[in-house]
Amino acid sequence: MLVFAAINWHSMLFFIFAIFACVFALLMLVTNNIVRMAFYLTLALGATAGLFMLAGAHFVGAMQLMIYVGGTLVLLIFGVMLTAQESFVTMKTRGGDWVLSIGVGLSLFCLLVVAALSMPDFGGPVQARQQVTAVDTESTTPIGLALLGVRVDKLSELNDVLNQGMCGYLLPFEIVSVHLLVVLIGAAYLARARKHAAT
């Protein structure tokens, strides 16, 4: 019972979600079946949404579930279904490709792990989990206002150099809006039926 009480539930849930995300990503890599790849990718991205919510980014986690898992992956699965001929469902990779890419991937992974472990925690991880009040004051207001150009989370930035950059994200927001419109038109143009273009 003492062991049970000593468990840090934040860490526990983190390890559950992290193992889910990594294992399903790895399964996605090793399987050759494109339909199974799509399914494993769905599960890995869902576990990542859990990680986001665990880190306090509730809104981004919800958006991950709605846009990524609910939108982008449905698009991908439609693509899989439209191209799922017999010979394209399972496509074997040559052995040489595996050896080369696994070698490059492992060396890059070692580099990234060293970089991650050398990340200064700025005084270590936050220890006092018990002092967090049960009332959740999280809201999406700071995110929405930051997209409109007002940073309510950094009104009192003491550093003058950093204070110049506190102008919010209005311009990127507008650019992304126009970009989505362009992408919509471009995708419709690219994917239209070829027969109409020939005539």
Add this chain to the structure above:
Amino acid sequence: MYPLTEPIGVSHYMIVGAVMFIIGVVCMATKRNALGVLMGVELVLNGANVNFIALGSKYLRPETIGLDGQLIALFVIVLAAAEAAVALAIALNFYNNHATIDVDRADELKG
């Protein structure tokens, strides 16, 4: 010194992000199906997003990059959706023209 009793730091999140990033890169390199390559790209973007969220989380360390991490992650999610739509349109166009989805057969740069 059991891992489950220790609080987790930002390094744990970054290692998870690194694992997803590397698996995405290897997926892009090895898959022969164009849609498999596309799924690798999605995994790479997610690995980067995990890092952004971890560095912006006030639960993991006292000094963070604040709300910027969440906002950049939101932009990445939206741009990934746009990228998937265009890439899927290109893949379907390629499939209609060449009757294959194998990226190894896409070695001629004319329509």
